Amino acid sequence: MTELGRRERKKLQTRQSIAEAALRLFLDRGFDDVGVKEIADTADVSVTTLFKHFPSKEALLFDEDEEQESALVEVVRNREGRSIPMALRDHFVQAAEGHADHPQFEVFQRLVLETPALREYGHRMWTRHQDALARAIAEETGAPPDDVRCAALARFALDARDVIFDRPDRARAADEVFGLLEHGWAGDRQR
Amino acid sequence: MTELGRRERKKLQTRQSIAEAALRLFLDRGFDDVGVKEIADTADVSVTTLFKHFPSKEALLFDEDEEQESALVEVVRNREGRSIPMALRDHFVQAAEGHADHPQFEVFQRLVLETPALREYGHRMWTRHQDALARAIAEETGAPPDDVRCAALARFALDARDVIFDRPDRARAADEVFGLLEHGWAGDRQR
DNA sequence: CTCAAAAAGTGCAACCACTACACTTTTGAA
DNA sequence: TTCAAAAGTGTAGTGGTTGCACTTTTTGAG
Numbered sequence: 342m343t344e345l346g347r348r349e350r351k352k353l354q355t356r357q358s359i360a361e362a363a364l365r366l367f368l369d370r371g372f373d374d375v376g377v378k379e380i381a382d383t384a385d386v387s388v389t390t391l392f393k394h395f396p397s398k399e400a401l402l403f404d405e406d407e408e409q410e411s412a413l414v415e416v417v418r419n420r421e422g423r424s425i426p427m428a429l430r431d432h433f434v435q436a437a438e439g440h441a442d443h444p445q446f447e448v449f450q451r452l453v454l455e456t457p458a459l460r461e462y463g464h465r466m467w468t469r470h471q472d473a474l475a476r477a478i479a480e481e482t483g484a485p486p487d488d489v490r491c492a493a494l495a496r497f498a499l500d501a502r503d504v505i506f507d508r509p510d511r512a513r514a515a516d517e518v519f520g521l522l523e524h525g526w527a528g529d530r531q532r
Numbered sequence: 533m534t535e536l537g538r539r540e541r542k543k544l545q546t547r548q549s550i551a552e553a554a555l556r557l558f559l560d561r562g563f564d565d566v567g568v569k570e571i572a573d574t575a576d577v578s579v580t581t582l583f584k585h586f587p588s589k590e591a592l593l594f595d596e597d598e599e600q601e602s603a604l605v606e607v608v609r610n611r612e613g614r615s616i617p618m619a620l621r622d623h624f625v626q627a628a629e630g631h632a633d634h635p636q637f638e639v640f641q642r643l644v645l646e647t648p649a650l651r652e653y654g655h656r657m658w659t660r661h662q663d664a665l666a667r668a669i670a671e672e673t674g675a676p677p678d679d680v681r682c683a684a685l686a687r688f689a690l691d692a693r694d695v696i697f698d699r700p701d702r703a704r705a706a707d708e709v710f711g712l713l714e715h716g717w718a719g720d721r722q723r
Numbered sequence: 724c725t726c727a728a729a730a731a732g733t734g735c736a737a738c739c740a741c742t743a744c745a746c747t748t749t750t751g752a753a
Numbered sequence: 754t755t756c757a758a759a760a761g762t763g764t765a766g767t768g769g770t771t772g773c774a775c776t777t778t779t780t781g782a783g
Contacts, residue, residue, distance in 0.1 A: 348779050352731070377769060387733050392770065465652065493695050493709040497688050504684050518684040525716020539750055543760070568740060578762050583741065 356394045359384040363401035368448060372398075372456040399462035402453070410470045414477040425478055429498045430519035437511050454506075464503065471495050497522055547585045550575040554592035559639060563589075563647040590653035593644070601661045605668040616669055620689045621710035628702050645697075655694065662686050688713055 362383040366375045377398055381388045395401050413432070420428035440446040453459045475495035479486050501518045508514035553574040557566045568589055572579045586592050604623070611619035631637040644650045666686035670677050692709045699705035 346780075348730075351778090355731085376767095388769095389734075389771090390732050393731075396770095398769065461652075461656065489695070489699060489705045489708045490712055493692065493712055496691055496695050500687055500691055501684065504680070504687055508680060514680045517680045521681055521684055521688075521716070522712075523716055525712070525714055537751070539759075542749090546760085567738090579741085580763075581761050584760075587741095589740065 355384070355386060355390070359386060359391055359394055360401055360404055364449075367402065368452060372452065372459055397462075399459055402449075402459065403463060403466050406466060406469075409467075410473050413470055413474050417474065417477040417481055424523060425481065425494070426498065426519045426522040429501075430515050433502055433505065434512055434515050437506075467502070468496070468499055471499055474499065494522065546575070546577060546581070550577060550582055550585055551592055551595060555640075558593065559643060563643065563650055588653075590650055593640075593650065594654060594657055597657060597660075600658075601664050604661055604665050608665065608668040608672055615714060616672065616685070617689065617710045617714040620692075621706050624693055624696065625703055625706050628697075641697075658693070659687070659690050662690055665690065685713065 359380065363375075363380045366380055366383060369375075377391060378388055380401070381391045384391070413429075416428050416432045417425055423431070440450075453463050471492070472495075475488075475492040476486050478484075478495055479488050479491040482491065484491050498519075501515075501522070504518055505511050505514045550571065554566075554571045557571055557574060560566075568579055568582060571592070572582045575582070604620075607619050607623045608616055614622070631641075644654050662683070663686075666679075666683040667677050669675075669685055670679050670682040673682065675682050689710075692706075692713070695709055696702050696705045
Protein backbone atom coordinates (compact mmCIF):
# COMPACT_ATOMS: atom_id res chain seq x y z
CA MET A 342 0.00 0.00 0.00
CA THR A 343 1.16 3.46 -0.74
CA GLU A 344 0.52 5.73 2.20
CA LEU A 345 -0.41 9.16 0.94
CA GLY A 346 0.66 12.15 2.96
CA ARG A 347 -1.63 15.11 3.43
CA ARG A 348 0.13 16.97 0.67
CA GLU A 349 -0.46 14.34 -1.97
CA ARG A 350 -4.00 13.84 -0.83
CA LYS A 351 -4.72 17.52 -1.27
CA LYS A 352 -3.05 17.55 -4.63
CA LEU A 353 -5.15 14.65 -5.80
CA GLN A 354 -8.21 16.37 -4.44
CA THR A 355 -7.71 19.59 -6.36
CA ARG A 356 -6.95 17.58 -9.45
CA GLN A 357 -10.18 15.71 -9.07
CA SER A 358 -12.25 18.79 -8.40
CA ILE A 359 -10.85 20.35 -11.57
CA ALA A 360 -11.69 17.26 -13.61
CA GLU A 361 -15.18 17.11 -12.13
CA ALA A 362 -15.89 20.75 -12.83
CA ALA A 363 -14.68 20.32 -16.39
CA LEU A 364 -16.78 17.22 -17.00
CA ARG A 365 -19.90 18.83 -15.64
CA LEU A 366 -19.50 22.03 -17.62
CA PHE A 367 -18.58 20.22 -20.83
CA LEU A 368 -21.56 17.88 -20.61
CA ASP A 369 -23.78 20.86 -19.90
CA ARG A 370 -22.73 23.24 -22.61
CA GLY A 371 -20.30 21.49 -24.92
CA PHE A 372 -16.54 21.46 -25.13
CA ASP A 373 -16.11 24.54 -27.27
CA ASP A 374 -18.50 26.73 -25.33
CA VAL A 375 -16.67 26.46 -22.03
CA GLY A 376 -13.48 28.37 -21.41
CA VAL A 377 -10.59 27.21 -19.29
CA LYS A 378 -11.03 30.25 -17.09
CA GLU A 379 -14.55 29.23 -16.21
CA ILE A 380 -13.48 25.71 -15.32
CA ALA A 381 -10.75 27.03 -13.08
CA ASP A 382 -13.19 29.39 -11.39
CA THR A 383 -15.72 26.63 -10.89
CA ALA A 384 -13.07 24.44 -9.29
CA ASP A 385 -11.96 27.45 -7.26
CA VAL A 386 -8.47 27.31 -8.66
CA SER A 387 -6.30 29.59 -10.74
CA VAL A 388 -5.79 28.90 -14.42
CA THR A 389 -2.11 28.42 -13.79
CA THR A 390 -2.85 25.67 -11.32
CA LEU A 391 -5.21 23.98 -13.73
CA PHE A 392 -2.43 23.73 -16.29
CA LYS A 393 -0.04 22.41 -13.69
CA HIS A 394 -2.34 19.42 -13.32
CA PHE A 395 -3.43 18.90 -16.93
CA PRO A 396 -1.33 19.50 -20.02
CA SER A 397 -4.23 20.76 -22.14
CA LYS A 398 -7.92 21.51 -22.17
CA GLU A 399 -8.65 18.19 -23.84
CA ALA A 400 -6.71 16.29 -21.21
CA LEU A 401 -9.28 17.36 -18.63
CA LEU A 402 -11.53 14.60 -19.92
CA PHE A 403 -9.04 11.78 -20.31
CA ASP A 404 -7.71 10.82 -16.93
CA GLU A 405 -7.30 7.07 -16.92
CA ASP A 406 -4.63 5.79 -19.24
CA GLU A 407 -2.19 3.28 -17.84
CA GLU A 408 -4.92 0.89 -16.81
CA GLN A 409 -6.08 0.51 -20.38
CA GLU A 410 -2.60 -0.26 -21.61
CA SER A 411 -1.89 -2.90 -19.04
CA ALA A 412 -5.33 -4.38 -19.70
CA LEU A 413 -4.49 -4.72 -23.39
CA VAL A 414 -1.18 -6.39 -22.67
CA GLU A 415 -2.87 -8.65 -20.19
CA VAL A 416 -5.48 -9.74 -22.72
CA VAL A 417 -2.83 -10.71 -25.22
CA ARG A 418 -0.73 -12.50 -22.66
CA ASN A 419 -3.45 -14.31 -20.81
CA ARG A 420 -5.91 -15.57 -23.44
CA GLU A 421 -7.27 -19.03 -22.93
CA GLY A 422 -6.65 -20.82 -26.17
CA ARG A 423 -8.08 -18.05 -28.28
CA SER A 424 -6.06 -16.46 -31.04
CA ILE A 425 -4.75 -12.99 -30.42
CA PRO A 426 -7.27 -11.24 -32.68
CA MET A 427 -10.15 -13.12 -31.08
CA ALA A 428 -8.93 -12.31 -27.59
CA LEU A 429 -8.77 -8.65 -28.51
CA ARG A 430 -12.19 -8.78 -30.09
CA ASP A 431 -13.68 -10.23 -26.93
CA HIS A 432 -11.94 -7.57 -24.90
CA PHE A 433 -13.44 -4.74 -26.92
CA VAL A 434 -16.91 -6.22 -27.02
CA GLN A 435 -16.81 -6.84 -23.32
CA ALA A 436 -15.62 -3.30 -22.66
CA ALA A 437 -18.40 -1.86 -24.79
CA GLU A 438 -20.99 -3.93 -22.97
CA GLY A 439 -19.54 -3.01 -19.63
CA HIS A 440 -20.02 0.64 -20.38
CA ALA A 441 -23.49 0.12 -21.75
CA ASP A 442 -24.71 -0.18 -18.17
CA HIS A 443 -23.94 3.33 -17.09
CA PRO A 444 -26.04 5.73 -19.15
CA GLN A 445 -23.60 8.38 -17.90
CA PHE A 446 -20.99 6.91 -20.17
CA GLU A 447 -23.11 7.06 -23.28
CA VAL A 448 -23.42 10.81 -22.90
CA PHE A 449 -19.71 11.18 -22.35
CA GLN A 450 -19.05 9.09 -25.40
CA ARG A 451 -21.32 11.17 -27.54
CA LEU A 452 -19.62 14.32 -26.38
CA VAL A 453 -16.25 12.95 -27.41
CA LEU A 454 -17.50 11.55 -30.71
CA GLU A 455 -19.22 14.78 -31.67
CA THR A 456 -16.39 17.12 -30.76
CA PRO A 457 -13.62 16.87 -33.36
CA ALA A 458 -10.90 18.09 -31.02
CA LEU A 459 -11.86 15.52 -28.41
CA ARG A 460 -12.27 12.67 -30.83
CA GLU A 461 -8.85 13.37 -32.20
CA TYR A 462 -7.23 13.68 -28.80
CA GLY A 463 -8.87 10.49 -27.65
CA HIS A 464 -7.60 8.67 -30.69
CA ARG A 465 -4.10 9.97 -30.11
CA MET A 466 -4.12 8.80 -26.51
CA TRP A 467 -5.48 5.45 -27.59
CA THR A 468 -2.87 4.78 -30.26
CA ARG A 469 -0.15 5.57 -27.75
CA HIS A 470 -0.61 1.98 -26.67
CA GLN A 471 0.48 0.65 -30.04
CA ASP A 472 4.08 0.00 -29.11
CA ALA A 473 3.28 -1.74 -25.86
CA LEU A 474 0.67 -3.90 -27.54
CA ALA A 475 3.01 -4.74 -30.41
CA ARG A 476 5.72 -5.79 -28.00
CA ALA A 477 3.30 -7.98 -26.09
CA ILE A 478 2.17 -9.67 -29.30
CA ALA A 479 5.74 -10.18 -30.42
CA GLU A 480 6.72 -11.67 -27.12
CA GLU A 481 3.71 -13.95 -27.19
CA THR A 482 4.42 -15.27 -30.68
CA GLY A 483 8.16 -15.50 -30.37
CA ALA A 484 8.75 -12.83 -32.97
CA PRO A 485 11.44 -10.16 -32.62
CA PRO A 486 10.20 -7.17 -30.58
CA ASP A 487 10.09 -4.88 -33.59
CA ASP A 488 8.45 -7.32 -35.98
CA VAL A 489 6.43 -5.52 -38.64
CA ARG A 490 3.50 -7.85 -38.63
CA CYS A 491 3.11 -7.51 -34.90
CA ALA A 492 3.25 -3.75 -35.13
CA ALA A 493 0.67 -3.85 -37.89
CA LEU A 494 -1.67 -6.12 -35.99
CA ALA A 495 -1.40 -3.87 -32.94
CA ARG A 496 -2.18 -0.80 -34.99
CA PHE A 497 -5.06 -2.45 -36.80
CA ALA A 498 -6.61 -3.79 -33.62
CA LEU A 499 -6.42 -0.38 -32.00
CA ASP A 500 -8.01 1.30 -34.99
CA ALA A 501 -10.58 -1.45 -35.26
CA ARG A 502 -12.16 -0.04 -32.12
CA ASP A 503 -12.94 3.21 -33.94
CA VAL A 504 -14.34 1.42 -36.95
CA ILE A 505 -16.54 -0.68 -34.73
CA PHE A 506 -17.73 2.12 -32.46
CA ASP A 507 -19.28 3.95 -35.37
CA ARG A 508 -21.55 1.02 -36.14
CA PRO A 509 -24.97 0.37 -34.65
CA ASP A 510 -24.47 -3.34 -34.03
CA ARG A 511 -21.08 -3.36 -32.41
CA ALA A 512 -20.87 -7.04 -31.57
CA ARG A 513 -21.54 -8.04 -35.16
CA ALA A 514 -19.16 -5.41 -36.48
CA ALA A 515 -16.45 -6.67 -34.13
CA ASP A 516 -16.95 -10.19 -35.44
CA GLU A 517 -16.52 -9.10 -39.02
CA VAL A 518 -13.60 -6.77 -38.51
CA PHE A 519 -11.58 -9.07 -36.30
CA GLY A 520 -12.54 -11.95 -38.51
CA LEU A 521 -10.81 -10.07 -41.26
CA LEU A 522 -7.69 -9.80 -39.14
CA GLU A 523 -7.92 -13.43 -38.20
CA HIS A 524 -8.59 -15.07 -41.53
CA GLY A 525 -7.61 -12.39 -43.93
CA TRP A 526 -9.31 -10.54 -46.67
CA ALA A 527 -9.11 -13.36 -49.16
CA GLY A 528 -10.94 -15.64 -46.77
CA ASP A 529 -14.46 -15.95 -48.05
CA ARG A 530 -16.02 -13.22 -50.09
CA GLN A 531 -14.04 -11.82 -52.99
CA ARG A 532 -10.73 -11.85 -54.74
CA MET B 533 -8.36 23.55 -70.83
CA THR B 534 -9.42 25.91 -68.13
CA GLU B 535 -8.51 29.41 -69.12
CA LEU B 536 -7.37 31.26 -66.04
CA GLY B 537 -8.02 34.97 -65.90
CA ARG B 538 -5.50 37.38 -64.50
CA ARG B 539 -7.36 37.39 -61.20
CA GLU B 540 -7.15 33.65 -60.61
CA ARG B 541 -3.58 33.60 -61.76
CA LYS B 542 -2.65 36.24 -59.23
CA LYS B 543 -4.54 34.44 -56.53
CA LEU B 544 -2.75 31.22 -57.28
CA GLN B 545 0.52 33.08 -57.32
CA THR B 546 0.11 34.58 -53.88
CA ARG B 547 -1.01 31.22 -52.58
CA GLN B 548 2.08 29.63 -53.98
CA SER B 549 4.42 32.27 -52.68
CA ILE B 550 2.95 31.79 -49.22
CA ALA B 551 3.41 28.04 -49.42
CA GLU B 552 6.95 28.45 -50.67
CA ALA B 553 7.90 30.87 -47.94
CA ALA B 554 6.43 28.54 -45.36
CA LEU B 555 8.23 25.48 -46.69
CA ARG B 556 11.56 27.25 -46.82
CA LEU B 557 11.30 28.69 -43.34
CA PHE B 558 10.03 25.45 -41.83
CA LEU B 559 12.82 23.41 -43.39
CA ASP B 560 15.32 25.98 -42.20
CA ARG B 561 14.32 26.40 -38.61
CA GLY B 562 11.59 23.88 -37.80
CA PHE B 563 7.84 24.13 -37.64
CA ASP B 564 7.55 25.36 -34.08
CA ASP B 565 10.21 28.02 -34.34
CA VAL B 566 8.56 29.94 -37.15
CA GLY B 567 5.57 32.16 -36.51
CA VAL B 568 2.74 32.77 -38.91
CA LYS B 569 3.57 36.45 -38.89
CA GLU B 570 7.05 35.80 -40.20
CA ILE B 571 5.77 33.62 -43.01
CA ALA B 572 3.31 36.28 -44.05
CA ASP B 573 6.02 38.92 -43.99
CA THR B 574 8.36 36.75 -46.03
CA ALA B 575 5.65 36.20 -48.62
CA ASP B 576 4.92 39.93 -48.48
CA VAL B 577 1.34 39.33 -47.44
CA SER B 578 -0.78 40.14 -44.41
CA VAL B 579 -1.57 37.47 -41.87
CA THR B 580 -5.24 37.84 -42.69
CA THR B 581 -4.55 37.02 -46.30
CA LEU B 582 -2.49 34.01 -45.33
CA PHE B 583 -5.43 32.58 -43.43
CA LYS B 584 -7.76 33.29 -46.34
CA HIS B 585 -5.69 30.87 -48.38
CA PHE B 586 -4.89 28.22 -45.77
CA PRO B 587 -7.13 27.12 -42.93
CA SER B 588 -4.28 26.56 -40.46
CA LYS B 589 -0.55 26.77 -39.99
CA GLU B 590 -0.20 23.06 -40.62
CA ALA B 591 -2.14 23.30 -43.87
CA LEU B 592 0.67 25.41 -45.32
CA LEU B 593 2.58 22.20 -45.91
CA PHE B 594 -0.17 19.98 -47.25
CA ASP B 595 -1.40 21.35 -50.52
CA GLU B 596 -2.29 18.44 -52.75
CA ASP B 597 -5.17 16.35 -51.54
CA GLU B 598 -7.83 15.47 -54.08
CA GLU B 599 -5.35 13.86 -56.40
CA GLN B 600 -4.38 11.33 -53.78
CA GLU B 601 -7.96 10.35 -53.15
CA SER B 602 -8.82 9.85 -56.77
CA ALA B 603 -5.59 7.94 -57.21
CA LEU B 604 -6.58 5.55 -54.44
CA VAL B 605 -10.01 4.99 -55.90
CA GLU B 606 -8.47 4.48 -59.30
CA VAL B 607 -6.07 1.87 -57.98
CA VAL B 608 -8.87 -0.16 -56.47
CA ARG B 609 -11.04 0.13 -59.52
CA ASN B 610 -8.45 -0.49 -62.17
CA ARG B 611 -6.24 -3.28 -60.88
CA GLU B 612 -5.20 -5.86 -63.39
CA GLY B 613 -6.09 -9.17 -61.83
CA ARG B 614 -4.47 -8.33 -58.52
CA SER B 615 -6.43 -8.51 -55.31
CA ILE B 616 -7.38 -5.23 -53.70
CA PRO B 617 -4.78 -5.41 -50.91
CA MET B 618 -2.04 -6.25 -53.41
CA ALA B 619 -3.05 -3.42 -55.70
CA LEU B 620 -2.90 -1.02 -52.78
CA ARG B 621 0.44 -2.40 -51.69
CA ASP B 622 1.89 -1.84 -55.14
CA HIS B 623 0.49 1.65 -55.14
CA PHE B 624 2.19 2.58 -51.87
CA VAL B 625 5.49 0.97 -52.76
CA GLN B 626 5.48 2.71 -56.10
CA ALA B 627 4.67 6.05 -54.49
CA ALA B 628 7.49 5.62 -51.97
CA GLU B 629 9.95 4.79 -54.74
CA GLY B 630 8.78 7.69 -56.80
CA HIS B 631 9.58 10.07 -54.00
CA ALA B 632 12.90 8.42 -53.28
CA ASP B 633 14.33 10.21 -56.32
CA HIS B 634 13.97 13.72 -55.03
CA PRO B 635 16.18 14.14 -51.97
CA GLN B 636 14.11 17.24 -51.31
CA PHE B 637 11.25 15.01 -50.34
CA GLU B 638 13.22 13.05 -47.79
CA VAL B 639 13.88 16.22 -45.84
CA PHE B 640 10.25 17.24 -46.04
CA GLN B 641 9.23 13.85 -44.82
CA ARG B 642 11.57 13.99 -41.89
CA LEU B 643 10.22 17.37 -40.92
CA VAL B 644 6.69 16.00 -40.87
CA LEU B 645 7.62 12.82 -39.06
CA GLU B 646 9.57 14.66 -36.39
CA THR B 647 7.01 17.37 -35.68
CA PRO B 648 4.08 15.93 -33.72
CA ALA B 649 1.62 18.56 -34.86
CA LEU B 650 2.49 17.93 -38.49
CA ARG B 651 2.50 14.19 -38.22
CA GLU B 652 -0.91 14.31 -36.69
CA TYR B 653 -2.31 16.72 -39.22
CA GLY B 654 -0.91 14.68 -42.07
CA HIS B 655 -2.49 11.57 -40.66
CA ARG B 656 -5.82 13.30 -40.29
CA MET B 657 -5.75 14.51 -43.87
CA TRP B 658 -4.77 11.06 -45.03
CA THR B 659 -7.53 9.19 -43.22
CA ARG B 660 -10.06 11.60 -44.68
CA HIS B 661 -9.93 9.33 -47.70
CA GLN B 662 -11.26 6.38 -45.75
CA ASP B 663 -14.87 6.77 -46.78
CA ALA B 664 -14.12 7.24 -50.45
CA LEU B 665 -11.79 4.26 -50.45
CA ALA B 666 -14.28 2.11 -48.56
CA ARG B 667 -17.01 2.96 -51.05
CA ALA B 668 -14.75 2.10 -53.96
CA ILE B 669 -13.90 -1.24 -52.41
CA ALA B 670 -17.53 -1.98 -51.70
CA GLU B 671 -18.54 -1.13 -55.22
CA GLU B 672 -15.77 -3.28 -56.60
CA THR B 673 -16.73 -6.32 -54.55
CA GLY B 674 -20.46 -5.98 -54.82
CA ALA B 675 -20.87 -5.31 -51.12
CA PRO B 676 -23.28 -2.73 -49.72
CA PRO B 677 -21.69 0.74 -49.64
CA ASP B 678 -21.46 0.80 -45.87
CA ASP B 679 -20.14 -2.72 -45.42
CA VAL B 680 -18.04 -3.04 -42.28
CA ARG B 681 -15.36 -5.19 -43.77
CA CYS B 682 -14.83 -2.73 -46.59
CA ALA B 683 -14.61 0.14 -44.17
CA ALA B 684 -12.14 -1.82 -42.07
CA LEU B 685 -9.96 -2.74 -45.03
CA ALA B 686 -9.91 0.87 -46.15
CA ARG B 687 -8.90 2.04 -42.72
CA PHE B 688 -6.26 -0.63 -42.31
CA ALA B 689 -4.75 0.02 -45.71
CA LEU B 690 -4.54 3.72 -44.98
CA ASP B 691 -2.93 3.07 -41.63
CA ALA B 692 -0.61 0.53 -43.17
CA ARG B 693 1.19 3.37 -44.88
CA ASP B 694 2.20 4.83 -41.52
CA VAL B 695 3.34 1.50 -40.18
CA ILE B 696 5.40 0.92 -43.29
CA PHE B 697 6.92 4.39 -43.49
CA ASP B 698 8.54 3.98 -40.11
CA ARG B 699 10.50 0.96 -41.29
CA PRO B 700 13.89 1.00 -42.98
CA ASP B 701 13.05 -1.55 -45.67
CA ARG B 702 9.74 -0.29 -46.89
CA ALA B 703 9.19 -2.73 -49.72
CA ARG B 704 9.65 -5.70 -47.45
CA ALA B 705 7.50 -4.14 -44.75
CA ALA B 706 4.76 -3.50 -47.30
CA ASP B 707 4.87 -7.14 -48.36
CA GLU B 708 4.44 -8.33 -44.81
CA VAL B 709 1.76 -5.89 -43.75
CA PHE B 710 -0.40 -6.23 -46.83
CA GLY B 711 0.23 -9.93 -46.80
CA LEU B 712 -1.43 -9.88 -43.42
CA LEU B 713 -4.43 -8.10 -44.86
CA GLU B 714 -4.52 -10.50 -47.78
CA HIS B 715 -4.12 -13.82 -46.08
CA GLY B 716 -4.92 -12.99 -42.54
CA TRP B 717 -3.13 -13.26 -39.30
CA ALA B 718 -3.70 -16.98 -38.98
CA GLY B 719 -2.01 -17.54 -42.31
CA ASP B 720 1.41 -18.87 -41.61
CA ARG B 721 3.25 -18.04 -38.43
CA GLN B 722 1.33 -18.44 -35.20
CA ARG B 723 -2.04 -19.20 -33.75
C1' DC C 724 9.58 22.89 18.24
C1' DT C 725 12.00 25.30 14.68
C1' DC C 726 13.31 26.34 10.42
C1' DA C 727 14.69 25.95 5.82
C1' DA C 728 13.70 23.81 1.58
C1' DA C 729 10.39 21.65 -1.54
C1' DA C 730 6.16 21.81 -3.49
C1' DA C 731 1.48 23.76 -4.49
C1' DG C 732 -0.84 27.55 -5.73
C1' DT C 733 -1.47 32.50 -7.37
C1' DG C 734 -1.76 36.65 -10.47
C1' DC C 735 0.00 38.98 -14.17
C1' DA C 736 1.76 39.70 -18.50
C1' DA C 737 2.74 37.90 -22.57
C1' DC C 738 2.84 34.70 -26.85
C1' DC C 739 0.72 32.51 -30.57
C1' DA C 740 -2.68 30.80 -33.78
C1' DC C 741 -6.73 32.30 -35.45
C1' DT C 742 -11.13 35.31 -36.35
C1' DA C 743 -14.32 39.31 -36.97
C1' DC C 744 -14.71 43.54 -38.77
C1' DA C 745 -14.60 47.45 -41.37
C1' DC C 746 -12.02 49.06 -44.90
C1' DT C 747 -9.35 49.85 -49.58
C1' DT C 748 -7.81 48.10 -53.94
C1' DT C 749 -8.05 45.31 -57.85
C1' DT C 750 -10.37 43.00 -61.44
C1' DG C 751 -13.93 41.03 -64.66
C1' DA C 752 -17.65 41.86 -67.17
C1' DA C 753 -21.88 44.29 -68.64
C1' DT D 754 -17.25 53.53 -68.16
C1' DT D 755 -19.21 51.69 -64.35
C1' DC D 756 -20.20 48.63 -60.76
C1' DA D 757 -20.22 44.61 -57.92
C1' DA D 758 -17.51 40.75 -56.58
C1' DA D 759 -13.33 39.26 -54.94
C1' DA D 760 -8.57 39.85 -52.98
C1' DG D 761 -6.11 42.02 -49.71
C1' DT D 762 -5.13 44.97 -45.44
C1' DG D 763 -4.76 46.58 -40.43
C1' DT D 764 -6.59 46.48 -36.08
C1' DA D 765 -8.38 44.69 -32.35
C1' DG D 766 -9.80 40.91 -30.21
C1' DT D 767 -10.41 35.73 -28.25
C1' DG D 768 -8.80 31.65 -26.16
C1' DG D 769 -5.43 28.28 -24.96
C1' DT D 770 -0.97 28.09 -23.02
C1' DT D 771 3.50 29.49 -20.80
C1' DG D 772 7.02 32.13 -18.03
C1' DC D 773 7.88 34.56 -14.07
C1' DA D 774 8.10 36.28 -9.68
C1' DC D 775 5.64 35.66 -5.73
C1' DT D 776 3.01 33.75 -1.41
C1' DT D 777 1.39 29.87 1.20
C1' DT D 778 1.45 25.26 2.77
C1' DT D 779 3.64 20.98 3.95
C1' DT D 780 7.38 18.22 4.98
C1' DG D 781 11.41 16.43 7.13
C1' DA D 782 15.67 17.09 9.55
C1' DG D 783 18.03 18.97 13.41
